[in-house]
Amino acid sequence: MEFTEAYKQTGPSCFSPNARYIAVAVDYRLVVRDAHSFKVVQLFSCLDKISYIEWALDSEYILCGLYKRLMIQAWSLTQPEWTCKIDEGLAGIAYARWSPDSRHILTTSDFQLRLTVWSLLNTACVHVQSPKHASKGVAFTQDGKFAAICTRRDCKDYINLLSCHTWEIMGVFAVDTLDLADIEWSPDDSAIVIWDSPLEYKVLIYSPDGRCLLKYQAYESGLGVKSISWSPCGQFLAVGSYDQTLRVLNHLTWKTFAEFMHLSTVRGPCFPAVFKEVDEPLQLDMSELCLNDDFIQGNSDATNGHIKVRYEVMEIPISLPFQKPPTDKPNPKQGIGLMSWSSDSQYICTRNDSMPTTLWIWDICRQEPAAILVQKDPIRAATWDPTCTRLVLCTGSSHLYMWTPSGAYCVSNPLPQFN
Numbered sequence: 001m002e003f004t005e006a007y008k009q010t011g012p013s014c015f016s017p018n019a020r021y022i023a024v025a026v027d028y029r030l031v032v033r034d035a036h037s038f039k040v041v042q043l044f045s046c047l048d049k050i051s052y053i054e055w056a057l058d059s060e061y062i063l064c065g066l067y068k069r070l071m072i073q074a075w076s077l078t079q080p081e082w083t084c085k086i087d088e089g090l091a092g093i094a095y096a097r098w099s100p101d102s103r104h105i106l107t108t109s110d111f112q113l114r115l116t117v118w119s120l121l122n123t124a125c126v127h128v129q130s131p132k133h134a135s136k137g138v139a140f141t142q143d144g145k146f147a148a149i150c151t152r153r154d155c156k157d158y159i160n161l162l163s164c165h166t167w168e169i170m171g172v173f174a175v176d177t178l179d180l181a182d183i184e185w186s187p188d189d190s191a192i193v194i195w196d197s198p199l200e201y202k203v204l205i206y207s208p209d210g211r212c213l214l215k216y217q218a219y220e221s222g223l224g225v226k227s228i229s230w231s232p233c234g235q236f237l238a239v240g241s242y243d244q245t246l247r248v249l250n251h252l253t254w255k256t257f258a259e260f261m262h263l264s265t266v267r268g269p270c271f272p273a274v275f276k277e278v279d280e281p282l283q284l285d286m287s288e289l290c291l292n293d294d295f296i297q298g299n300s301d302a303t304n305g306h307i308k309v310r311y312e313v314m315e316i317p318i319s320l321p322f323q324k325p326p327t328d329k330p331n332p333k334q335g336i337g338l339m340s341w342s343s344d345s346q347y348i349c350t351r352n353d354s355m356p357t358t359l360w361i362w363d364i365c366r367q368e369p370a371a372i373l374v375q376k377d378p379i380r381a382a383t384w385d386p387t388c389t390r391l392v393l394c395t396g397s398s399h400l401y402m403w404t405p406s407g408a409y410c411v412s413n414p415l416p417q418f419n
Contacts (some may be wrong), residue, residue, distance in 0.1 A: 001400075001411050004038050011050045016059040021077070023062055025050035030064055032077065044075045047085075056102035057144075061120070063105060065096055072096045072107060074120070086118055094134040099164055100144025108134045115149060117167050126167040128160060129153075136182045140164065141189040146208070148192055150180055159183070159192065161208060173210030177202060181225070186251070187234035195225045195239075203228070203239055205254065214254040218247060226335040231345040236364065240336025244352050248364070258367045262336070262352035262360060267317035272361075272369035274318055275408040277376050277401070280308035309376070309399055311408045320358050320374060342384045342391070349382050349391055359393060361403060371403060 011025030021041060024031045030044040030053070044064075052065030063074040070092040074084035086093070092110035099106060105118045108131055115131040115138075130151045131137060137150035149160045157180040161171045179197040186193065191213060196202040201224030205214040216239070223242035230237055236257060237249045246260040266274065325332035338351035347370060350360045356378035363370040377395035384391055391403040400411040 003414060006415050007033075007038070012053045014053045014055060016055045016062075017057050018059040020059065023053050023055065025053060025064070030062070030075065032062070042075070042077055042080055044073075044080075046073050047071070052096070054096070054098060056098045057100055058102040061098075061102055063096055063098065065093070067093065070110075072105065074105065084120060088116070097138065099147070100140050101164060104164075104167075106138065128162070128169075132157060132180055133182070137180070139183045139185050139192070141185050142187060143189060146170070146189075148183055148185065150183055150194075152180070159194070159206070159210075171208075171210065173206070175204060175206065176212070176215070177204065182228075184228065184230065186237075187230055187232060191251075193228060193230070193237060195228055198223045198226065198242060200224055201241070205237075214249075216249065216254070218245075219243065223332075223335070226337055227339050229339050229341060229348075231341045231348075231364075232343055233345040236345065238339055238341070238348055240339050240350065242332075242335035244335060244354060246336050246339065246348075246350050246362070248348075258364070260350070260360070260362050260367075260369070262350070262355065262358075264322040264355065265317060265319050266369075266372065270368040271316055273371045273408075274314040274316065274374065275311040275371065275403075276314050276374040277309050277410065278312045280310050308412055309410050311373075311401075311410060314374075320355055320372070322355050325354060338379070338382060340382055340384055340391075342389050343386050344389060347384075347389065347391075349384075349393075351379050351382070357395075361391065370405070371408065373401065373403060373408060375401070 008026055009024050010027050013024045015022050020035055022033050022035050027049055028046050032042040034041055046064050046066060048066040048069045050064045051067040055062050060078055061074055061076055063072055065072055072086040072093060076082040088109050091113055093107050094110050095108045097106050103120050107116050112131050115128040117126040128149055130153050132150035132152045139148045145164055147162045147164055151158045151160055157175050157177045158172055159175055160169055163170055175194055177196045178200050181195050181197050183194045192206045194204050201217050201219060203216040206212055225239060226242050227240040235251050239247045244262045247256055248258045250257040325334045334354040336350050337353040339348060341348050346364055348362050357375045359373040359379050359382060360369055361371040375395050377397055380394055380396050382393035389405055393401045398413045402409055
């Protein structure tokens with residue numbers, strides 16, 4: 001694997017949807033580089049430090065959230081002289097996002113007073129009162145024609161369906177939730193899944209016309225749903241719960257297709273490949289050992305954190321690192337806090353937050369774990385390659401970790417003090 005030289009970065013960074021550019025925040029400046037040559041394509045100066053970056057789907061526009069100033073600035077890659085500034089005044093701006101047509105920006109004001117749709121074509125705006133959340137509770141169909149926005153009034157949750165062409169409300173219906181957590185369209189746009197807060201285990205699937213297709217509740221007592229994700233093919237809905245179990249529903253009958261438990265001890269009858277990250281032994285030639293300046297300089301990588309690591313295949317049964325969450329503190333670190341489907345929907349990776357250093361990779365067809373990766377540090381992120389069955393994860397160290405059905409391997413970053 002090849003690496004570029006290090007470039008300065010003080011804020012967020014983001015690849016464009018067409019993968020041709022990468023935008024990097026450097027204090028007040030937005031630097032757009034070519035993703036292949038890393039040459040600077042455009043340089044924009046914002047009015048304050050950049051807190052958030054998001055590309056439009058057509059990769060032509062990019063917005064910057066200046067949340068300290070409660071404003072948004074947008075830029076055009078093809079028309080550098082074009083500028084846009086959005087300021088809600090006293091209402092403030094808590095979050096901003098692009099619409100699927102890349103010509104409208106949706107902002108949510110502080111305290112969820114209203115959601116505003118701003119047009120870049122004619123400077124018109126449309127308001128939706130009392131959105132449920134700032135950064136959540138908004139979902140678009142795959143074809144970009146409709147938006148579902150969660151609102152709350154009179155202590156009840158509602159779903160508002162809007163046309164992304166005219167931004168008129170096409171329909172409104174109430175949902176059976178106590179405190180709606182989030183919403184997501186199915187990949188074929190035929191259904192909407194919503195789920196309740198962790199205090200109430202409830203998963204609801206509605207048709208776009210407001211009919212309830214499913215009311216799912218795996219158990220009654222205890223904390224409920226923590227994460228939900230549709231498979232790319234649309235045939236499965238994965239529900240991660242606080243009881244450390246992943247449940248997969250099928251889209252035909254909405255029945256439970258599989259249940260995957262994350263146990264601290266792995267034993268038969270399933271025998272997944274267990275890869276454990278270990279330090280690479282330091283190879284020294286003892287015949288010519290001499291503690292001179294050259295030796296110290298040559299081993300400075302170890303002091304900078306560049307210790308070589310590798311995966312070691314472990315035998316089953318094996319006990320995995322487990323952290324029991326305290327019972328007297330809110331938001332316990334347990335349950336399925338991370339999940340991600342492979343592009344072919346054959347695999348799904350999960351992390352049980354009670355075992356933050358362990359990543360499970362499940363084979364959906366065989367309904368069993370295909371592999372388990374045990375890291376030295378807590379896993380921060382994991383994502384699948386969109387073109388093939390390859391998983392990449394990171395732990396905040398100077399290494400990248402990859403898994404494919406043929407095995408797992410570690411990649412060391414040669415840059416000093418990189419994480």
